[in-house]
Amino acid sequence: MSNPVFFTPAGSLDEVREGSLFVLDGAEARHAVTVKRLAVGEPVDIADGAGRRLTGTVTKVAPAVLTVECSSVTAEDRPAVRLVLVQALAKGDRDELAIETATELGIDAVIPWQSDRSIVRWKGDRAAKALGKWQSAVSAAAKQARRAWIPGVRAAVDTSGLVKQVEDAALAVILHEDAVRPLRGVLEAWQEAGRQNQDPCDVLLIVGPEGGISPREVTKLCSAGAVTALLGPHVLRSSTAGPAAVVVASDVLGRW
Structure with missing residues (x-):
């Protein structure tokens, strides 16, 4: 089964690398934590809406904050x-x-x-x-x-x-x-x-x-x-x- 996806503003994943921590906050993090009930250890994808996707594991949750350890970052080209x-x-x-x-x-x-x-x-x-x-x-x-x-x-x-x-x-x-x-x-x-x-x-x-x-x-x-x-x-x-x-x-x- 594919990982759930949550969005972050375009460009915010540009400097993220494998092994680094990424903090998602605001409405998307609130949805991930309170609605989807993501917990520590679960896999998740964070996308910037412009083709860049972080795949990682949740390491920390708070009411409106989700911390994810990055395992990979991929860039998906837009179709020609x-x-x-x-x-x-x-x-x-x-x-x-x-x-x-x-x-x-x-x-x-x-x-x-x-x-x-x-x-x-x-x-x-x-x-x-x-x-x-x-x-x-x-x-x-x-x-x-x-x-x-x-x-x-x-x-x-x-x-x-x-x-x-x-x-x-x-x-x-x-x-x-x-x-x-x-x-x-x-x-x-x-x-x-x-x-x-x-x-x-x-x-x-x-x-x-x-x-x-x-x-x-x-x-x-x-x-x-x-x-x-x-x-x-x-x-x-x-x-x-x-x-x-x-x-x-x-x-x-x-x-x-």
Whole structure:
């Protein structure tokens, strides 16, 4: 069984070496001690959310302090082809469910998208609060999945902003029920064309809201270079489509 993972700020593991002691404090240590009830002698991983992972053994516990003796420190490279989930804002927290599951499956970043048909609207103070909620969601999911990388939550975009993201990406795929080519075929054709040799590069997986992506948006995004793809024979919910696409992409691109 894999060790439980707790996060520490990026850079805080840079000077840690085998045999040294590392002290984790604050909310993460409190969670480790009071919720997970870690005890002296138990194995644990401490990750900095940016690919660096300390593996060690607990040597001391206090109410909000966990002391760990380091047995190894490893650096996990970020994949050359980054999978980015563009998730339209959706009602009923379906968008949060999508990014949580996608994080567990290995997504590298998420972009909140204020699409034409999104019922939910991020405005003013609500936008900052909602973005923070998404960041907390992916962090918790990364911990659950024992990841050393926490996916980045990029700034929310409207469709005009998403057009710019599409223009900068190596590949942008709109998951659409009216598409003809399956997602697997689109990804395999992209690989065969050698586009993945742009190192590093982003592959955008674009998911609309429950009401679907409007024809106007499809036209604008395709004009910027996006392509449409079919994700299976059934119509999936907004909360399901993104994670399903991550599974297919991870298989085709050799990430799994």
